Amino acid sequence: MLRDSHLLYSHTRHPDARKGSLLFFLPFTSLLSNSLHTHTTTTTTILTMSDYTGQDPRLHAIKTKIRVVPNFPKPGIMFQDITTLLLDPKAFKDTIDLFVERYKGKNISVVAGIEARGFIFGPPIALAIGAKFVPLRKPKKLPGKVISQEYTLEYGTDCLEMHVGAVEPGERALVVDDLIATGGTLGAAMDLLERVGAEVVECACVIELPELKGRERLNGKPLYVLVEYLEDVSYP
Numbered sequence: 001m002l003r004d005s006h007l008l009y010s011h012t013r014h015p016d017a018r019k020g021s022l023l024f025f026l027p028f029t030s031l032l033s034n035s036l037h038t039h040t041t042t043t044t045t046i047l048t049m050s051d052y053t054g055q056d057p058r059l060h061a062i063k064t065k066i067r068v069v070p071n072f073p074k075p076g077i078m079f080q081d082i083t084t085l086l087l088d089p090k091a092f093k094d095t096i097d098l099f100v101e102r103y104k105g106k107n108i109s110v111v112a113g114i115e116a117r118g119f120i121f122g123p124p125i126a127l128a129i130g131a132k133f134v135p136l137r138k139p140k141k142l143p144g145k146v147i148s149q150e151y152t153l154e155y156g157t158d159c160l161e162m163h164v165g166a167v168e169p170g171e172r173a174l175v176v177d178d179l180i181a182t183g184g185t186l187g188a189a190m191d192l193l194e195r196v197g198a199e200v201v202e203c204a205c206v207i208e209l210p211e212l213k214g215r216e217r218l219n220g221k222p223l224y225v226l227v228e229y230l231e232d233v234s235y236p
Ligand SMILES: O=P(O)(O)OC[C@H]1O[C@H](OP(=O)(O)OP(=O)(O)O)[C@H](O)[C@@H]1O
Pocket: 005, 006, 008, 114, 115, 116, 117, 118, 177, 178, 179, 180, 181, 182, 183, 184, 185, 186, 214
């Protein structure tokens, strides 16, 4: 059965949309300062691969391993499937390493991973930076006492829960998920952590769907992403 949250997927581009390109990660400051060759079309601005010389080569490899599955879990949705990234040990390791390089030595004591795919990326990052891992789960999955945070979706609401006592006041937290779309999920995760007195240092995702403006729901909290999905694109 589809949960309400799956309705969000209808924001993503229809599979019949014109083929474009995937904009893979570039720090936004360098994105602004680089002189990019752009090709403006009626629907989007395409940035070609040659525009990103100087990028960390690991990012391109990671991008190519993420499969886009049209019409999943419902018609019109372009599903960003990270399971194909996990099949490639080097690309998976590079993904983790990029996060670890960013967060090691930043005095982060807790990595909070969001169910379900934040449970894949969060734990190896936590182990590598010497932080504990705390799962933020969908309702009625955690056995202990929980605090809950509802969040709004385009239609309806959803909820994340965290064990009471898992995070102490004053801890420095990193929130990890595979993808940000509308930002509702990350926003709820941050709310949970801040309600128990933790400081959210940053949110980290592998993929951003920038057209859904999820960053705007993060109340200015920094978000670090590796790849941005702008348009339909063919994958090997
Ligand atoms: O930015 P948002 O619009 O909130 O969407 C992002 C969330 O959507 C996906 O999870 P999903 O809701 O599909 O749950 P699942 O991982 O349990 O399948 C994804 O893994 C994020 O957690």
